[in-house]
Amino acid sequence: MPDTIMSKEPSSNLENAMQMLIKTFHKYSGKEGDKYTLSRGELRELLTEELGSYLGNARDGEGVEKVMNDLDANSDGEVDFTEFIILMGALTVACNDFFMEYKPEKLVHTPFKKESTIEEIKE
Structure with missing residues (x-):
């Protein structure tokens, strides 16, 4: 990705999310x-x-080892960007499923605001 794209201020929440990833x-x-x-x-x-705050005790060696083994599709002992994005996608789906169990008037944590309702997340 050219530096000029990454140096621009993101104009949308999705662009910001991509840059942050x-x-x-x-x-x-x-x-x-x-x-x-x-x-x-x-x-x-x-x-x-x-x-x-989403994963709990990520310092757990066995847990990290399992995540690493699940992500490391090419078995090279490292996680590349594509493998990392697969993890982030799976975690995002799991969070969405969790949030959808709550009524819209209940508050949930989001990266955009300290607390938001589901209705605000949908905007």
């Missing part, structure tokens, strides 16, 4: 080895720091 992946990738993949340690750090 890319930036977050690259914030953690490359600290150990290949700069375009996440090692087990990098994945553990990303899950703990960025998804801790």
Whole structure:
């Protein structure tokens, strides 16, 4: 992706979400080895720091190992960006399913606001 696209301010929530996924992946990738993949340690750090409130105890070695094995489609011991996006898609679907169980007047956590109703999320 050209730098000019990434340097522009996102004009929509989806553009912002895409930029944040890319930036977050690259914030953690490359600290150990290949700069375009996440090692087990990098994945553990990303899950703990960025998804801790959604995933609970991401420091659990067995849990991270299972996620790593499930994601590592090519069995190279690392998670590339495509494999990372598969994880994020699966987590997003799971969160959507969870949120849909609540009535719209109940409050839910979203990344856009501290608290929003389902109706606000749909806007």
